Amino acid sequence: MYTFRRMLKASTLAACSAAVLVSTAQEQVKLGQAITEVSLAEFNLIAEPSGTGFPAGSGTAQQGRTIFENRCALCHGSNGEGNSDATVLVGGNMQSAETPLRTVGSYWPYASTVFDFIRRAMPANAPKSLTDEETYQVAAYVLYLNGLVAEDEIMNAQTLPQVRMPNAEGFIDRSHIQ
Amino acid sequence: MTKSSKGQNIELDPERVAANGLLSRRHLLSAALGGAGLAMARPVIGQEPGINLEIPAWSKAPGPGTSPYGSRSAHAQLERQSGFGNPLYPGGGASRSPLQHLQGTITPNSLHFERHHAGIPAIDPAGHKLVIHGLVRQPLVFDYEDLLKYQMVSKTYFLECSGNSGALLYGGNPDGTAQSLHGLVSCAEWTGIPLSVLLEEAGLLPDARWIAAVGADAASMGRSIPLGKAMDDSLLALFQNGEPVRPEQGYPMRLFNPGWEGNTSVKWLTQIKVTRNPLQFRDETSKYTDTLPDRTSLQFTFPMDVKSLITSPSGQMRVTQRDIYRVTGIAWSGAGSIRRVEVSADGGQTWGDALIESQQLDKALVRFSIPWRWNGAPAVLQSRATDSAGNVQPTRDAVIAAKGTINRYHNPCIQSWGVNTAGEVTNVYV
Numbered sequence A: 001m002y003t004f005r006r007m008l009k010a011s012t013l014a015a016c017s018a019a020v021l022v023s024t025a026q027e028q029v030k031l032g033q034a035i036t037e038v039s040l041a042e043f044n045l046i047a048e049p050s051g052t053g054f055p056a057g058s059g060t061a062q063q064g065r066t067i068f069e070n071r072c073a074l075c076h077g078s079n080g081e082g083n084s085d086a087t088v089l090v091g092g093n094m095q096s097a098e099t100p101l102r103t104v105g106s107y108w109p110y111a112s113t114v115f116d117f118i119r120r121a122m123p124a125n126a127p128k129s130l131t132d133e134e135t136y137q138v139a140a141y142v143l144y145l146n147g148l149v150a151e152d153e154i155m156n157a158q159t160l161p162q163v164r165m166p167n168a169e170g171f172i173d174r175s176h177i178q
Numbered sequence B: 001m002t003k004s005s006k007g008q009n010i011e012l013d014p015e016r017v018a019a020n021g022l023l024s025r026r027h028l029l030s031a032a033l034g035g036a037g038l039a040m041a042r043p044v045i046g047q048e049p050g051i052n053l054e055i056p057a058w059s060k061a062p063g064p065g066t067s068p069y070g071s072r073s074a075h076a077q078l079e080r081q082s083g084f085g086n087p088l089y090p091g092g093g094a095s096r097s098p099l100q101h102l103q104g105t106i107t108p109n110s111l112h113f114e115r116h117h118a119g120i121p122a123i124d125p126a127g128h129k130l131v132i133h134g135l136v137r138q139p140l141v142f143d144y145e146d147l148l149k150y151q152m153v154s155k156t157y158f159l160e161c162s163g164n165s166g167a168l169l170y171g172g173n174p175d176g177t178a179q180s181l182h183g184l185v186s187c188a189e190w191t192g193i194p195l196s197v198l199l200e201e202a203g204l205l206p207d208a209r210w211i212a213a214v215g216a217d218a219a220s221m222g223r224s225i226p227l228g229k230a231m232d233d234s235l236l237a238l239f240q241n242g243e244p245v246r247p248e249q250g251y252p253m254r255l256f257n258p259g260w261e262g263n264t265s266v267k268w269l270t271q272i273k274v275t276r277n278p279l280q281f282r283d284e285t286s287k288y289t290d291t292l293p294d295r296t297s298l299q300f301t302f303p304m305d306v307k308s309l310i311t312s313p314s315g316q317m318r319v320t321q322r323d324i325y326r327v328t329g330i331a332w333s334g335a336g337s338i339r340r341v342e343v344s345a346d347g348g349q350t351w352g353d354a355l356i357e358s359q360q361l362d363k364a365l366v367r368f369s370i371p372w373r374w375n376g377a378p379a380v381l382q383s384r385a386t387d388s389a390g391n392v393q394p395t396r397d398a399v400i401a402a403k404g405t406i407n408r409y410h411n412p413c414i415q416s417w418g419v420n421t422a423g424e425v426t427n428v429y430v
Helices: A002-015 A018-026 A062-072 A112-121 A134-146 B027-032 B168-172 B178-184 B195-200 B227-230 B398-405
Strands: A171-172 B016-018 B093-094 B115-118 B129-134 B141-144 B153-160 B185-194 B212-215 B221-225 B235-240 B255-256 B271-275 B297-299 B307-312 B324-332 B340-346 B366-372 B379-387 B418-420 B425-427
Touching: A062 A134, A112 A134, B016 B425, B093 B178, B141 B195, B153 B235, B168 B398, B178 B307, B185 B195, B185 B324, B195 B227, B195 B235, B195 B271, B212 B227, B221 B227, B307 B340, B307 B379, B324 B340, B324 B379, B340 B366
Parallel strands: A171 B297, B129 B271
Antiparallel strands: B093 B115, B129 B141, B153 B185, B185 B235, B212 B221, B212 B271, B235 B255, B307 B324, B324 B366, B340 B379, B379 B418, B418 B425
């Protein structure tokens, strides 16, 4: 009984301070530590269609050929023909009678994604091991294999996101359906 | 009397709710209460002299004591099913939940399906950071230990890969099981911090419309999420069924977007960039887009459709009993809760209402069942779910008519399990 009464007392006390408790129920601790955008330069790998996030540097397909041979061809073939549906990088035609082969050249709507994806995820056996310069070079080579840029066209933060992708108009945005 | 989908009236005895042996969902209950159920024609033990029930060996010797981490019975060794490792896709691939052997609605953590694009990172939470930056008043970085101090919410949600059931669109796969065909769906209680709390702490700027979420795996997998979702019910999930999120589910933290295609719930979450536009990551352009027959492709198909599946009997099982069989399965919808599940034993001609055995939570699996008396003739079992928004699960023909067969994502179609005269169950198309 004693304990029970003590509990009652405690809960009355709690009820008295309930106003505080209830209001803090909506209030959160704030433990995020301020950080500057500048300090995220190495951490943030997002390269956007607008060109935002592309690093300094540049490269051509000519320069990228050797890197592709050495670092990519094992899984993607010397000419980007791939060894599976997942690794084919060239060819395809969205209007073919059969199920169309969807690749960088035939399907991808944005060139920026080529740089963004290679920089964050490729080569699959050693992601993030290329320098920015090498990434521009090999991205240029992938675009070149698809006939989207010339062999000596300089790819950099300005030019690469501007490369016209054949299937750019092929997508219907459904993000409003949530 | 009930109406078939073709409009003709079919006479049913009072217990039957649809043709080919489907009985009232109340039947199992009433049978248990000794009511009007069919008498089970099994011999009485002990009727023959000399047959006595004995005390088993395990009741005569003490077993092992407590253990620091529990394990399952040697007689209940359920497993995920995954393809062989591909050296040219290091760490990549998927594993599927053994749906046909699970009951209830919660997927045990060890059996939750997986999909990795570059394997499971070995993250030390002490070194893991969550950064929120971009269109915010103050970019912030959060430590794991600090995040544990926030108020959390716990919600039970399904998670489904949008590639789940994609194989059905191609046809084939008579040997398919519930696991191999549909095992990229699981359900767990997820505990974490509403993402809105952390976004508000950083302070959203007026132009903010999307967030880009990036994981700390070797692929630094990224997805763009509309801010509306992020501020509505997205979670930064830290716990899964009460324990820290498993490494293969994103330890120490993952994004969780309830009801949305699994890939958007970025695992090992380390970066959120608030932006004006979607970022056009590879996994929202090259992949996870649905190509239609006219060769345009749908981009950002987020919610998962209303769907259900009979898990027992299902592919590669065998129906041996001619008395009451508990047909059971799971249903779910990304648009809300499940209101109704119907079952057909004649390939969709007539339908009977199944009993929902579980809670009907929003965006979570429900378990349904219906008693079935198999008469030994060929049968085709199907289930069809309706959600709280009124969406009805479509047939395979309807899905193909609407989206064609080039597309491989977001297939919610009704599964047909054929039962032959030997009781063998296979994936069939009707």
